[in-house]
Amino acid sequence: MTRTSDIRVAVSTVIFSLRRLASGDGAAVVLPLVKRTRDPFEGLWALPGGWLGTDENLDAAAARTLAETTGLAPSYLEQLYAFGAVDRSPSRVVSIVYWALVRPDEAEAAHAQHNVAWFDAASLPTLAFDHNQIVDYALWRLRNKVGYSRIAHGLLPAEFTLAELREVYEAILGKRLDPANFRRQVENSATLIPTDQFRTGSHRPARLYRYDHEVELADRGPLSR
Amino acid sequence: MTRTSDIRVAVSTVIFSLRRLASGDGAAVVLPLVKRTRDPFEGLWALPGGWLGTDENLDAAAARTLAETTGLAPSYLEQLYAFGAVDRSPSRVVSIVYWALVRPDEAEAAHAQHNVAWFDAASLPTLAFDHNQIVDYALWRLRNKVGYSRIAHGLLPAEFTLAELREVYEAILGKRLDPANFRRQVENSATLIPTDQFRTGSHRPARLYRYDHEVELADRGPLSR
DNA sequence: CCAAAAGTGTTTTAATTACACCCATGC
DNA sequence: GCATGGGTGTAATTAAAACACTTTTGG
Known part of the structure; x- marks a missing residue:
């Protein structure tokens, strides 16, 4: 019943x-x-x-x-x-x-x-x-x-420049971030893999990165553990 | 209907x-x-x-x-x-x-x-x-x-010693914490108010503290904002 | 050459950690 | 006195922030 x-x-x-x-x-x-x-x-x-x-x-x-x-x-x-x-x-x-x-x-x-x-x-x-x-x-x-966490990933394509990643953070947090310090932080977090590709078009070409899929994107709650 | x-x-x-x-x-x-x-x-x-x-x-x-x-x-x-x-x-x-x-x-x-x-x-x-x-x-x-956050408060009476507060953290985190550094951290967090009372009984009496109720206990979700 | 973004280096500050040491009480 | 936990001081390490500087492209 x-x-x-x-x-x-x-x-x-x-x-x-x-x-x-x-x-x-x-x-x-x-x-x-x-x-x-x-x-x-x-x-x-x-x-x-x-x-x-x-x-x-x-x-x-x-x-x-x-x-x-x-x-x-x-x-x-x-x-x-x-x-x-x-x-x-x-x-x-x-x-x-x-x-x-x-x-x-x-x-x-x-x-x-x-x-x-x-x-x-x-x-x-x-x-x-x-x-x-x-x-x-x-x-x-x-x-x-x-x-x-690395959720910014969810707003970017597979490959992206550090400036594009920083733009995501700036849009979400509503404030500007220091490009030099931002670079070091994401590099030290060991979640990004540099590619051999460069984004050209504006001025000095910027290296493209992609996320290391070995690292978890983020805690998605109790069901992902 | x-x-x-x-x-x-x-x-x-x-x-x-x-x-x-x-x-x-x-x-x-x-x-x-x-x-x-x-x-x-x-x-x-x-x-x-x-x-x-x-x-x-x-x-x-x-x-x-x-x-x-x-x-x-x-x-x-x-x-x-x-x-x-x-x-x-x-x-x-x-x-x-x-x-x-x-x-x-x-x-x-x-x-x-x-x-x-x-x-x-x-x-x-x-x-x-x-x-x-x-x-x-x-x-x-x-x-x-x-x-x-200050949720440890929820496991303690109104007045408590720093050692008692530290015990709560140690039980939850499952590891020992340095008494000296723990003291400084909670003092710098400015959430504790020292009282004139002392807990006696063991050895050197320990000062009793109470939480500053002006400070929010913790984020309780969207409804508390 | 010049502007502008990419990328590196350096200094300062603050927070964390480890640990030596003094203080005050019960026994 | 002395063991024990309360409480203070200090040096080493680490991370964050601020900012000067060099590099590399398009125009």
């Missing part, structure tokens, strides 16, 4: 990517939102998500719902928090929220979707439910985690 | 406390478990918990269920992770797991309860469901968090 419950379980995802600034230097953290087409909060923007399937693991549900609503496939996906306040929705919904990273080139997929738009994380409108609060927390986690 | 679902939401808590070692020096991390009296996993030990109430917030459910099953009231409570693998239980259950700290003197309350016993965190038997995995993750979080 299977009991039923009047508490529903949803899964949502805060998806971060980077967008090159129009001014040319630097990038901004952006995220895709979906316009709600029904009550509650019809017309407001909300995080992509959906209901948890009966035969579906939590992370699979996160990947599925964000693919269905935005067309995106994340390069990094990690559980953020379970939100379950009684008054966060007219009906009782517990949302298992994930956060994800997608590379800027992959982010194009979401532009083709209807009712999906990218927003600058620094200037969001009022969102549906408690989604403003959720995004704030995800941003805090992103900034925090970039300091002690 | 309210839809129903065949996914149920449970709340469980990993409760940590300290128990003085029989040898006299040092302490061990211990946690209370509840013996299951019904299937599945009847007879095995499991984390205290219960079903989420329809009109109950997640953290309230964690506090309620751990009080009902163990009689404990935690001095610190924080969400750990949401576990929802399809095969973690015969029926579909998503468990929102919390972790908590109780002071050793308060831990006595759980000894009076039937079907509750304290176990050394370092040597647990096989537990019901995926609870071994959950405890491992909670231990990792505890050890991690003690390094950058």
